[in-house]
Amino acid sequence: MVTLFQKLGQETLKGVGKLGRAMVFITHALTGAADLIRRPGLLVAQLYSIGVLSVLLIAISGLFVGMVLALQGFNVLSDFGAEESLGVMVAASLVRELGPVVTALLFAGRAGSALTAEIGLMKATEQLSGMEMMAVDPVKRIIAPRLFAGTLSMPLLAALFTAVGVLGGYFVGVGLLGVDQGPFWSQMQSQIDFWDDSVNGFIKSIVFGAVVTGIAVFEGYDAIPTAEGVSRATTRSVVYSAFAILGSDFVLTALMFGD
């Protein structure tokens, strides 16, 4: 019994310790913002590898999600003779929820895992340590550009996902299933509110971007510098990101759409 409590206490202390380390680390990385203003090239390089290289994955996924939404939505809506609301249904689901959430989950798998593995390997091969001894702060030089690039890329990728998803819904709904395209667009235009829907979705995607990238860079930096350590860190990075995305989505949705 005592050992059970001891173990529980140990695990709690370990968790709290890790959270503390993560906060100190992220704060340290945020101070690197000043260097990025002086050297925007560092940020641009990361925007390319984190953001631009994810574009194809996000666009194709968005297209399919939009197409599936239209198919499923059409089946339900046609029972009530409300096929004309298909446009609103597709757009609202994408803008409010699926755009930010699915993009963030894909982003964690595509970019987050890569970041963790990259930084973990740099640690394992003493590159971070070597930088410290060259009087270059690796947290500012390596972590900060990645953290900011990830946070900036996410809302853009989510916007792309949503836009392509709506197009996918249009192809299936209007092109395949014969929904009238007049009400498809006009209802979407009148029902989707800029502030309530678009801006809230945008805020979500920024939060998810910061959370996913923050988890990814911290797990890489905190990894045990061995092959197994890096592999575990990469797994943890994706798992924690998924939990954090879905958990914070609930909280944000409750705050934004709860009343």
Added chain:
Amino acid sequence: MQPTQAPNDALVSIRDLSYSWGQRKIFDGVSLDIPRGKVTAIMGPSGTGKTTLLKLIGGQLRPDRGTIHYAGKNIHALSMDELYELRKEMGMLFQSGALLTDINVYDNVAFPLREHTGLPESMIRSLVLMKLEAVGLRGARNLMPSELSGGMARRVALARAIALDPSMLMYDEPFTGQDPISMGVLVKLIHDLNKELGLTSIVVSHDVKETMEIADHVCIISAGKVVGQGSKEQIADSDSTWIRQFIDGAPDGPVPFHYPAEDYRVDLIGRIDLNQRH
């Protein structure tokens, strides 16, 4: 043994240093001086924390007790900014080389210059080529780190370590895993660089022959303590049985061949309790 140099000759002076890793005590009251302008060898069996000592001097680790002064400054009392400023005066050669793997040799050597100096690219080019020439790898500037042999990677890392013209260089196991030719090249490079650039060098190693060849001052560490310190000749003529065993590479002696274990026979057949037998 007391340090042989007066403290004011020392670039680095370590006093009463203790450091533990988890439950294991790595250093227990180590005091030693690194004399200015000389090659100091720190030797000891594997696992005695020689690399840890370099990381403590570089301020990457914090001691539990004791102080390390570099040119009169207490390294662990400095602020982060002051520490980074101080590290520009130190170069460190990691065992693995620690080259940045996604940029080529040229850019690796240029890295500290571009980060710290703000010099124009044309001047950086001249500096990089000079540093690469010093280690004999000017022709290898376009290779990627993955295309280099272990010895070449270490030479590139050395060129990078001297890029900012440091006043002290720390070498972490520079000879380990090198073929005889690379070893000879590195021995010559460490010796020549120290002389020509007026550096202070710390070489951490357990390759006795090569290290004794270039060292002016030798310090031997074992089990968290300094067991011998002095000039190369003093160490070579030491009559301490422990130092003799280490220098001569004898398999058994004060350092036992066997890791501590319970009695061999008992371990094999188990403990037989005579009272329990029926």
